[in-house]
Amino acid sequence: MLIPCPVCGPRDHEEFAYGGDATVARPTIAEQSATAWATFVYDRTNPKGAHQEHWHHVHGCRQWMVVSRDTETHAVTGARLIGAWAEPETEPGDD
Amino acid sequence: MAEYSIWSVLRHGLTGNKGWKPTWRKPDPKPSYDAIIVGGGGHGLATAFYLAKEHKIRNVAVLERGWLGQGNIGRNTTIVRSNYLLDENAQFYEWSLKLWEGLSHALNYNVMFSQRGVLNLANNPAQLDQFAERGNAMRLNGIDAELLMPDAIAKLCPGLDLSQNARFPVVGGLLQPRAGTARHDAVAWGFAHAADRLGVDIIENCEVVGFVKEGERITGVETTRGRIAAPKIGVAVAGMTSEVMRRAGITKLPIESHVLQAFVTEPLKPLINCVVTFGAGHMYVSQSDKGGLVFGGSLDGYNSYAQRGNLPIVHEVATELLACFPNAGKVRLLRSWGGIMDMSMDGSPIIAKGPLPGLYLNSGWCYGGFKATPGSGWCFAHTIAHDEPHALNAAFTLERFHEGRHIDEAGTGATPRLH
Ligand SMILES: Cc1cc2nc3c(=O)[nH]c(=O)nc-3n(C[C@H](O)[C@H](O)[C@H](O)COP(=O)(O)OP(=O)(O)OC[C@H]3O[C@@H](n4cnc5c(N)ncnc54)[C@H](O)[C@@H]3O)c2cc1C
Ligand SMILES: [Zn+2]
Numbered sequence: 001m002l003i004p005c006p007v008c009g010p011r012d013h014e015e016f017a018y019g020g021d022a023t024v025a026r027p028t029i030a031e032q033s034a035t036a037w038a039t040f041v042y043d044r045t046n047p048k049g050a051h052q053e054h055w056h057h058v059h060g061c062r063q064w065m066v067v068s069r070d071t072e073t074h075a076v077t078g079a080r081l082i083g084a085w086a087e088p089e090t091e092p093g094d095d
Numbered sequence: 096m097a098e099y100s101i102w103s104v105l106r107h108g109l110t111g112n113k114g115w116k117p118t119w120r121k122p123d124p125k126p127s128y129d130a131i132i133v134g135g136g137g138h139g140l141a142t143a144f145y146l147a148k149e150h151k152i153r154n155v156a157v158l159e160r161g162w163l164g165q166g167n168i169g170r171n172t173t174i175v176r177s178n179y180l181l182d183e184n185a186q187f188y189e190w191s192l193k194l195w196e197g198l199s200h201a202l203n204y205n206v207m208f209s210q211r212g213v214l215n216l217a218n219n220p221a222q223l224d225q226f227a228e229r230g231n232a233m234r235l236n237g238i239d240a241e242l243l244m245p246d247a248i249a250k251l252c253p254g255l256d257l258s259q260n261a262r263f264p265v266v267g268g269l270l271q272p273r274a275g276t277a278r279h280d281a282v283a284w285g286f287a288h289a290a291d292r293l294g295v296d297i298i299e300n301c302e303v304v305g306f307v308k309e310g311e312r313i314t315g316v317e318t319t320r321g322r323i324a325a326p327k328i329g330v331a332v333a334g335m336t337s338e339v340m341r342r343a344g345i346t347k348l349p350i351e352s353h354v355l356q357a358f359v360t361e362p363l364k365p366l367i368n369c370v371v372t373f374g375a376g377h378m379y380v381s382q383s384d385k386g387g388l389v390f391g392g393s394l395d396g397y398n399s400y401a402q403r404g405n406l407p408i409v410h411e412v413a414t415e416l417l418a419c420f421p422n423a424g425k426v427r428l429l430r431s432w433g434g435i436m437d438m439s440m441d442g443s444p445i446i447a448k449g450p451l452p453g454l455y456l457n458s459g460w461c462y463g464g465f466k467a468t469p470g471s472g473w474c475f476a477h478t479i480a481h482d483e484p485h486a487l488n489a490a491f492t493l494e495r496f497h498e499g500r501h502i503d504e505a506g507t508g509a510t511p512r513l514h
Contacts (some may be wrong), residue, residue, distance in 0.1 A: 001405055014407040018397045018512065020351075035497065041509050042440045042496040043347035046337035048400040071352070072400045 001069075004079050007061040019054025021045070023064045048072050055079070098292075099203055118204075118284060119291035124298050127324040128156045130479060131316060132304045133339060134332035135159025137168035137279075137465065138457055140286035140297070141472020142329055142479070144202075147293035149473070150480035155295045156325075157287075158318060160302035164283040167333050167464065170402075170434035172357050172391045174370050174379060175466040176213045176274035177238055180229050183490040183502050184443060185236040188463075190487055191470025192273060198469055204285030206277045207384065211369045213274035214243070214252060217418070218263040218375035226269035233271070241270045242418050254366045263375035263418060276370060276381050282468055306343040306454075313343060313453035329479050331457040331471075334400070334435025334462065346452055349440040350459060350498045351511040354399035354433045355391065356408055360426045362386030371419060378415035388423060390416055394436065396512045403433045436461060441495075442514030443502035446474050446488040456493060457478050461514050 001014040021044055027036045051071045056064050063085055068078045081087065107114050130146060132139045135157045146152040175195055177188035199205050217223035223242075230240035244267050245257050257265050287297050300322070307315035307322060315324035332339045334352045363386050370381040380390035392412035395404040409431060417424055439445065439459030443465065446457050457475045460467060474488035484491070490502060496509075507513035 005376075012407075013397075013405070020510075020512075021398070034145075038497040039347070042349040044337070044349070044351055045347055046351050046398065048338050048352070051398055053398065071398045074399065074401055074405075 001074055001076055003055060003057075003076055005060060005063070006065065006079055006081050007063055008057065011057070013055075015057060015059040016055040017058045019056055019064065022052040022054045035060050036092055046075055054082075099205070107349065118288040119297050122296045122298065124156060124158075124301065124318070124323050125296065126322075127152040127315075128296070129325065130327040130329065131155070131323060131325040132157045133316065133328065133330045134166075134299060134300065134333065134335075135283075135287075136165050136166040136333055137282055137286065137468035138333070138460075138471045138475065139329075139331040140283060140290060140473045141468050142331060142439040142457070143291070143295045143297075143472075144286050144290040145473045145476035146480060147295050148289055150476060152480055153294040155290075156305055156323065157290070157295060157297045158301045158316065158323070159297070159299045160319075162299050163287055163297070164280050167434040167436070167460075168283045168468070169280055170432055171279055171281050171465040172379060172381070172389050173276040173465060174274070174381065175277055176207070176271055176370075177466070178213065178215070178229065178240065178269065178271045178274065179504060180232050181502055181504055182236065184504055185233060185238060187470055187474070187487050187491070188466060189236065189238050189307055190473070191467050194279070194469035195277065195466075196273075198285070200328060202289040204281065204288050206281045206285050207275040208275065210273050210275040211381070212251075212270055212272045213370040213372070214248065215269045215372045216248075216265050216374045217267045217269070218265060218373070220266055222374050224266040226267070232271050239271055241272065241274050243268045243270050252367065252369060252371060254420055254422060255371065256419060261418070268370075274370065274382075278384075280464060282465075286468075303339060306344065308344075311451055312349050313451050315510065326453060327455065328453060329455040329457060329475060331475065333437050333458070333460060334340060336437050336456075336458040340456070343451060348458075349493070351398055351438050352400055352435050353394045353397070353405045353438050354401060354511055355394050355436050355462065356404040356412070356431055356433045357389065357391040358409070358431045359383070359387040359389050359429050360410065360423070362430050363388065363426060366422070367420070371443050373415045373419050376411070376415045376419070378412055378419070379418055380419070387429065388416070388426065394432075394438070394512050400435055401433065402435060408438060437464075438511035438514060440509045440511060441501040441503040442505055442507070444471070444491050445479060445493050446491045447484065447493050448478055448482060450493055
């Protein structure tokens with residue numbers, strides 16, 4: 001599998017560490033419901049097909065990114081950086 | 096005369112082996128059953144067998160979307176053991192091992208269970224200490240375990256590299272003598288054979304595509320061969336758990352599907368006479384009765400529903416095999432394949448009633464579901480028949496994650512790819 005790192009270009013997935021389902025949202029620190037935290041930690045949709053997932057380019061630029069990959073075919077269709085170096089998300093109607 | 100015996104082998108041998116009959120029927124589905132098991136892998140078939148045998152519930156159908164043995168039951172590296180640290184796992188897997196010990200007779204089908212021993216190599220002193228702890232825990236649970244030093248290992252497994260200048264020298268090992276291997280296909284066929292003889296309908300090419308609901312209660316399934324009703328429906332579909340349960344309206348589970356690869360070499364003369372696992376990484380190997388070295392290692396490490404993996408793992412696992420058996424360096428790899436594992440969030444299984452009325456769930460088998468096959472079927476059948484778990488599977492609930500009652504053998508937390 002080649003992952004198209006936005007910084008380094010297409011690189012073998014062996015250079016990356018897997019970070020799991022990127023659609024799982026961490027509750028804010030103010031969240032007091034135990035169920036909300038347990039859901040975040042344990043419950044997964046685990047889809048067969050399109051999957052948004054975190055990968056960390058540990059043996060490259062060391063950036064975290066969200067990769068779009070199909071869990072049935074392993075086809076990778078895109079990657080975007082997250083965190084401090086991410087492109088600002090453009091809201092619809094921003095431009 | 097039993098259907099399969101020395102006499103039937105002789106009789107058919109003398110008459111050109113033309114008289115053998117298919118070992119299970121190919122019935123059409125009936126409109127309703129007392130219980131339906133979704134998934135004709137090892138666990139589904141074992142469940143149906145024990146429902147019929149132990150609980151006299153014989154009006155049962157096993158629905159399999161493809162053919163028997165196409166899933167993980169026909170793809171694993173066949174290791175059977177009960178060398179667990181935590182009580183819940185130790186007692187469950189030990190009961191499964193006891194069932195293995197009488198299985199060929201119980202099924203009247205030779206599953207070629209071979210108690211050749213499983214040897215876990217320790218490659219540093221801290222690991223050996225940990226194995227001593229595990230061995231003691233096993234013995235306290237009534238399970239056989241022996242701590243071995245390199246001289247004893249050399250006698251047990253002559254082909255192994257025990258030189259002290261190896262990159263990861265072997266400092267000792269933990270042996271479970273009663274552990275071993277079995278023939279995986281024969282396990283599926285044997286349970287199918289015995290369940291069929293007790294009246295269970297095994298229905299292949301019958302995919303469950305939906306569930307029939309009355310309010311919250313599940314009362315039947317929609318299949319590619321029509322609607323079938325039953326008051327009790329057990330789901331045992333391994334790597335497909337999330338997808339099948341989604342069809343019942345359960346959108347999230349503490350399960351991720353991951354691909355695990357396995358490898359087999361060309362046949363060799365006897366080289367490895369027990370199961371060996373490598374302690375400095377993750378690799379397990381045994382030699383099949385045909386002579387091939389059967390081995391595997393870690394998951395590829397990302398969510399997957401593809402029954403094939405990628406090359407980095409091939410490289411890693413082969414490297415580890417050579418670290419143990421440098422003499423296998425010129426042996427050619429014949430085949431490799433992958434299976435989809437139902438990895439749970441704590442590495443332990445789920446055998447439980449629910450999560451909806453009328454539904455029962457069997458899942459979360461990770462790497463270890465082959466050895467669990469008889470024990471899992473036995474406990475799941477009990478749970479379905481009595482509407483409550485047996486003491487052996489009482490801890491394997493679906494709710495334990497939210498309740499903080501994890502059974503995390505590896506201590507790696509809620510990261511399924513690490514279990
Ligand atoms: C490469 C590999 C090596 C392994 N090595 C070992 C080992 O050495 N020791 C060990 O103990 N365990 C091992 N395992 C794990 C073990 O094989 C599994 O945990 C176990 O087989 C899973 O249970 P099962 O046999 O019921 O699964 P499966 O055989 O996968 O059965 C599930 C069945 O459900 C069917 N199904 C899915 N969806 C539907 C549907 N909608 N309708 C109807 N049917 C459906 C599938 O077709 C399949 O036949 C290994 C697994 C793999 C992949
Ligand atoms: Zn990069």
